[in-house]
Amino acid sequence: MLMEEVAERNATSEREHRPSPIDVHVGSRVRLRRTLLGMSQEKLGEALGLTFQQVQKYERGVNRIGASRLFDLARVLDVPVSFFFDDMPDAMGANPAVGGRRSGGYGLSEAQEGFDDDTLHRRETLELVRAYYRITDPAVRKRVFDLIKSLAPAE
Template structure:
């Protein structure tokens, strides 16, 4: 029984944190929207593409200085990496809302339910990139209106 518990504990220790996974997915989202390869992003940061892969999967935790570098290279505020994070008020990074669950002792359990959403699908990323490559604002607005008209009313 002790071996099974030890194996389960070891497995949990090696699983990426849901927060690290979320931050990594936001790095991937922004990188893809900018049309950067993992290799190009790695070059800009002085990393290998394998290190970028590990950050994007949440396998390697992104430290504060690296997050700062990423925000500069990807041209987003640091808060971008925490936007839309489940378990926060509307994805905002208002410090108190994130800390309450941790202080209550249920932080890891509450965060287990991170789910991949449509923003992380390749099709969505390609659609957004193509949309923003339309240079003429009037045409882009007509494409936007067309897509909205095709979607079912909620």
């Protein structure tokens, strides 16, 4: 009987230490925005009064980000708080307490149809976005945008 209790306790302990999928998603959105801005984990940590190791833990979802810290992250990364929940898979946002309905009505945006979330994490995409925003002349930036759209196949 004692062995069964130990095994059950270990299984429970393992479940408790596994990051929540929502924490992992929010952390990946922090990493995405930080990377798009070309900001290091160290610089983000300095802006928040944290070590880069703490930023790493947030980005991996190992440590949960509290409301006030999420607010600070949104301010430093210049995005609305809702950004961190954008593109969350439907199953992740479902709340069984309200009939399994997705929490989309509470500021969570729907994922864009036909857009693979993995595309946002490719180095090529991040470099392209950084280069695009380094173009200081709005008219030139608009022309580059129109050029890229014209080269893509019609939807």
